Amino acid sequence: MNSGTLRKISHFLAPISQPFIAIFLALVVGAIAIIVTGESPFNIYKIMVKGAFGSEYYLLTTLTRATPIIITGLGAAICWSSNYMGIGGEGQMIMGGFLCAVIGFHFPGPQWLKLTCAIIFSLIGSGLYSLFSAWLLDKFKMSLAISTLMLNYAGAYIAMHFVQNVFLDTTGDAKLVQTQMIDESIRLPRIVEGQKLHWGFGIAVLLVILVWFMMNRTVFGYESRMSGFNIHFCDYGGINSKKIMYGMLTLSGVICGLAGVIEVLGVNYRYTHNTYVSASYAWIGLNAALISGYNPIGIFFTSIILAGISTGGAAIARATSVPLEISTIIQGCITLFISARIAIQFRRRSRKLASPAKDGGSSGDILIPETKGEILR
Amino acid sequence: MNINANYLAVVFNSTIRMMTPILFVGLGSALCNRVFIFNIGLEGTMLTGAFAAIVANYYTGSIFISLLAAMISAMIVSWIAGIFMVKFKGAMLVVGVSINMLISGLTTFLMQIIFGVKGAYVSTDLVPLHKIDVSMLKQWPILQTMFGSLTYLDFFAFILAIILYFFLFRTVTGFRMRSVGINKVAAQSLGINADRLQIGTVAFSGLLSGIGGCLLTMGGVTMFAQNITAGRGYIAMAAATLGAAHPLGVVAGSAFFGFAQSMANMLQNSSISSQLTMALPYLATILALAIYNFAQIRRHAL
Numbered sequence: 001m002n003s004g005t006l007r008k009i010s011h012f013l014a015p016i017s018q019p020f021i022a023i024f025l026a027l028v029v030g031a032i033a034i035i036v037t038g039e040s041p042f043n044i045y046k047i048m049v050k051g052a053f054g055s056e057y058y059l060l061t062t063l064t065r066a067t068p069i070i071i072t073g074l075g076a077a078i079c080w081s082s083n084y085m086g087i088g089g090e091g092q093m094i095m096g097g098f099l100c101a102v103i104g105f106h107f108p109g110p111q112w113l114k115l116t117c118a119i120i121f122s123l124i125g126s127g128l129y130s131l132f133s134a135w136l137l138d139k140f141k142m143s144l145a146i147s148t149l150m151l152n153y154a155g156a157y158i159a160m161h162f163v164q165n166v167f168l169d170t171t172g173d174a175k176l177v178q179t180q181m182i183d184e185s186i187r188l189p190r191i192v193e194g195q196k197l198h199w200g201f202g203i204a205v206l207l208v209i210l211v212w213f214m215m216n217r218t219v220f221g222y223e224s225r226m227s228g229f230n231i232h233f234c235d236y237g238g239i240n241s242k243k244i245m246y247g248m249l250t251l252s253g254v255i256c257g258l259a260g261v262i263e264v265l266g267v268n269y270r271y272t273h274n275t276y277v278s279a280s281y282a283w284i285g286l287n288a289a290l291i292s293g294y295n296p297i298g299i300f301f302t303s304i305i306l307a308g309i310s311t312g313g314a315a316i317a318r319a320t321s322v323p324l325e326i327s328t329i330i331q332g333c334i335t336l337f338i339s340a341r342i343a344i345q346f347r348r349r350s351r352k353l354a355s356p357a358k359d360g361g362s363s364g365d366i367l368i369p370e371t372k373g374e375i376l377r
Numbered sequence: 378m379n380i381n382a383n384y385l386a387v388v389f390n391s392t393i394r395m396m397t398p399i400l401f402v403g404l405g406s407a408l409c410n411r412v413f414i415f416n417i418g419l420e421g422t423m424l425t426g427a428f429a430a431i432v433a434n435y436y437t438g439s440i441f442i443s444l445l446a447a448m449i450s451a452m453i454v455s456w457i458a459g460i461f462m463v464k465f466k467g468a469m470l471v472v473g474v475s476i477n478m479l480i481s482g483l484t485t486f487l488m489q490i491i492f493g494v495k496g497a498y499v500s501t502d503l504v505p506l507h508k509i510d511v512s513m514l515k516q517w518p519i520l521q522t523m524f525g526s527l528t529y530l531d532f533f534a535f536i537l538a539i540i541l542y543f544f545l546f547r548t549v550t551g552f553r554m555r556s557v558g559i560n561k562v563a564a565q566s567l568g569i570n571a572d573r574l575q576i577g578t579v580a581f582s583g584l585l586s587g588i589g590g591c592l593l594t595m596g597g598v599t600m601f602a603q604n605i606t607a608g609r610g611y612i613a614m615a616a617a618t619l620g621a622a623h624p625l626g627v628v629a630g631s632a633f634f635g636f637a638q639s640m641a642n643m644l645q646n647s648s649i650s651s652q653l654t655m656a657l658p659y660l661a662t663i664l665a666l667a668i669y670n671f672a673q674i675r676r677h678a679l
Contacts, residue, residue: 033483037490085470136663140670143618145417145470147663149611154659161652283478290471323489328482335475339467 019291019302019338026333033329037322044316044326051315052308058315060197064267066307068093068259068276070204072285073292073299074211075255080286081215081294082224082248083231088133088148089256089282091155096126096257098159100264101271102167104182115186115265122261123254129155130253134246144249160273169270177273188266198266205300207255212296224248256282280328284310287335306331386522388639393527394597395642396635397534398423401589402613403620403627404534404541405582410622411545412578413558417473418458420610421480422583426451426590428484431601432491434503440595443504444530447591448584454480455583459576477610485603497602505599506530506592530592537585541624554578586610608659615662619669630665637661 031041053059072089079086099122107114133151136142160177169180188198215221224244227234234241259281264271276282284306291306292298313327402419409416426447433439433446458476461467492498506528514521545551556564557571565571593609594601612634619633620626637658644654 033486087470087474136667140667141674142663142666142670145415146611146615146618146666149608150615150659150662153608154656154663157652157656157659161650161656164652165650280478283474286474287478290474323486325482325486325489329479329486332475332477332479332482336461336467336472336479339461339471339475340465 019334022291022334022337023305025337026330029333030326030330033326034322039320039322044320044322047316047319048309048312050312051319052312056192057195058311060192060195062304062308062311063201064196064198065279065311066304067198067201067204067266068263068281069285069288069303069307070300071207071259071262072256072282073288073303074207074285074296075252075259076282076286077289077292077294077296077299078211078215078224078255079248079252080289081228082244083228084134084137084144084245084249086130086133086144086148086249086252087286088130088151088253089259089285090277090280091148091152092126092130092253092256093260093263093276093282094152094155094159095129095260096122097260097264097276098122098163098179098271099125099257100261101179101182101269102162104186104264105180105270106167111183111185114183118182118186119261123257126257126260127250127254130256131246131250134249137249138242138245156273156277159271163271163273179271181269182264186265187269188262196267198262200262200266203258203262207258208296208300211255215294215296220244220247256285259285279310284331287331290335291338306334382519383522386519388636388643389523390525390527391639391642392632392635393531394635395638396631397531398589398593398596399609399613399616399634400534400538400628400631401592402586402610403616403631404538404624405585405589406614406617407620407622407624407627408541408545408554408578408585409582410617411558412554412575413561414459414462414575414579415469415473416455416458416462416579416582417470417611417614418455418476419473419582419586419613420606420608421473421477422451422455422458423586423590423593423610423613424477424480424484424604424606425454425583426587427594427605428487428590428601429587430591431498431503431594431599432487434595434599435492435500438502438504440504440506443595444588444591447587449587451587451590452580452584455586456576456580458583459579462579463572463575481604484601488601488603495603497600499598499600503595503599505597506595528592528596530588530596534592535628538624538628545624550574586613589613612658612662615666619665633665634658634662 027045031045034041034044051058052062072093075092076086076089100118103121104114104118107117129151133142133144133147136147137144163177163179167179169176169178171180188200191197191199191201213221215225223234223239224247226237227239227241227244231241234244260276263276263281268275285303288299288302288306292302309327309330313324313330316322316326317324402423406416406419409419429450430443430447433443437443454476458472461472462469488498489495508526508528509524509532511521511524514524545555553564553569554574556567557569557574561571589609590606594605613631616630616634617627619630620628641654641657644657645651
């Protein structure tokens with residue numbers, strides 16, 4: 001085998017090797033946590049894989065769980081790739097889900113009208129909700145990270161207020177703060193009869209393709225990626241970076257809102273306080289976006305892996321004494337180890353400065369540029 | 378609900394108790410801002426401190442060891458975050474987000490293993506922080522209400538703010554830290570080990586947030602609940618921004634959030650829905666930052 005072939009292989013493997021190294025290291029950390037509980041890591045990981053992908057039922061459950069993660073991941077990716085690092089996916093998803101559940105039940109008229117209005121208004125609502133933090137950034141130079149974080153908490157409590165005091169479902173379990181269930185006719189149908197997986201997954205796949213197309217094949221996507229690389233260059237080159245900011249953040253809010261809408265229409269059929277927060281869909285989605293370097297197709301597969309870790313963790317918690325949070329630990333570690341990607345590539349490049357083209361995933365250091373100045377503002 | 382001097386004294390007291398955990402973390406965040414680090418992981422390190430304090434309390438029953446455990450564990454976690462941010466050049470938000478997620482999972486995980494409970498751990502065996510005796514203020518019941526049931530850590534928070542003010546603006550290390558924050562490359566060219574200074578600052582901010590977490594779980598009701606910090610680390614970051622990363626400014630910033638939080642608690646007894654009052658501190662954060670930034674922009678424009 002000549003060196004050229006080897007180089008080709010390493011060139012091909014370089015961008016994906018980093019995630020695998022990170023996943024491996026995260027599994028090592030997870031194994032240490034498992035040993036603390038007194039169980040055998042191999043045994044536990046076997047249960048985890050089986051509980052995530054082991055049978056048709058488990059696989060479809062994982063895909064169901066992956067659906068909101070894929071969608072919020074796409075929402076995070078489009079604003080992060082244009083260098084607007086909003087972390088408000090959770091609040092936007094709550095807004096979408098809450099509005100959809102309320103309008104879908106209370107809007108007057110036939111069911112099809114309820115459904116249409118529920119989808120349209122909840123997407124508008126979550127878009128406006130995201131637009132608000134864009135407006136704060138534009139007019140008040142407020143750190144997007146802080147404003148979106150605060151809005152996550154505020155949004156959750158405000159939605160809870162309306163559910164508790166106005167739209168509370170008093171028929172069922174009195175302890176849960178939840179709205180009434182939407183009508184059966186407007187729920188998303190199941191893909192496989194008798195299983196959890198619903199057509200929301202199909203919507204997520206479609207969205208992956210659409211976002212990929214938008215980011216790679218449209219002028220708006222190109223301009224937004226360019227503004228992510230260098231905003232001053234863009235302004236100089238005649239791209240309206242303000243338009244990009246408003247557009248991207250609103251679109252990301254709409255997409256994250258759609259995740260909530262699909263959860264309501266496909267899984268819960270109602271809005272229950274704290275469900276999205278405790279499952280941390282939006283955070284896992286953000287992690288998926290970060291791990292895959294904002295690549296929509298990468299997000300699709302990463303989300304399924306991360307969702308598999310979650311459902312596998314649930315299987316472990318059912319079968320053994322290892323707590324469910326083992327999956328959160330592993331997921332957090334993967335992202336933490338991924339963040340070190342830039343350094344490794346940086347070092348590799350400095351070593352072979354003569355042949356910069358061989359640097360497989362050189363996008364890494366551009367993907368997450370230094371924007372401390374703007375954030376610190 | 379009638380407003381009189383006694384009522385105001387109660388509000389004052391509750392504001393202090395609400396603000397001091399935020400103040401500790403906010404001071405840490407301010408130091409990080411001074412060396413050009415946006416440390417969102419303070420939420421996670423605060424949670425680490427809160428948890429470690431209760432664990433040490435459970436095993437030893439000693440307040441001193443609990444505080445020490447909180448400080449050291451939070452410092453270690455923060456140090457790791459600092460290494461990833463500075464040495465490995467990880468994006469700060471990414472490192473912070475993953476640290477927060479990791480710690481949120483890890484504390485809940487360990488809570489189930491150590492205490493065998495889900496959700497929250499409360500026990501009468503746990504020792505709370507000592508309350509300062511205010512019986513010498515008997516003649517002035519208002520003062521007694523104002524300063525009642527405070528711990529030594531509450532007072533220490535204010536003293537620390539003053540110490541850090543002198544440290545930042547009157548010592549060589551403080552001067553170096555600020556120079557790194559203004560221009561890291563220039564500071565390095567003068568022979569300052571900027572990387573070490575940044576990592577050290579992040580670790581120290583973790584130590585401070587550990588004290589904040591300890592105060593949170595052992596100051597009032599002594600207990601640990603899943604994700605008990607509930608965004609206080611983020612609020613503290615907002616307080617540091619609001620205080621222009623100046624230690625004394627952070628005191629004012631966190632006093633504002635303490636007040637918003639204590640109003641939220643006070644209003645729970647009124648006719649306003651308790652869910653809306655719980656949203657109050659977060660909305661107040663946005664409003665305060667908007668007003669502050671607006672004033673800043675105006676001043677620069679003049």
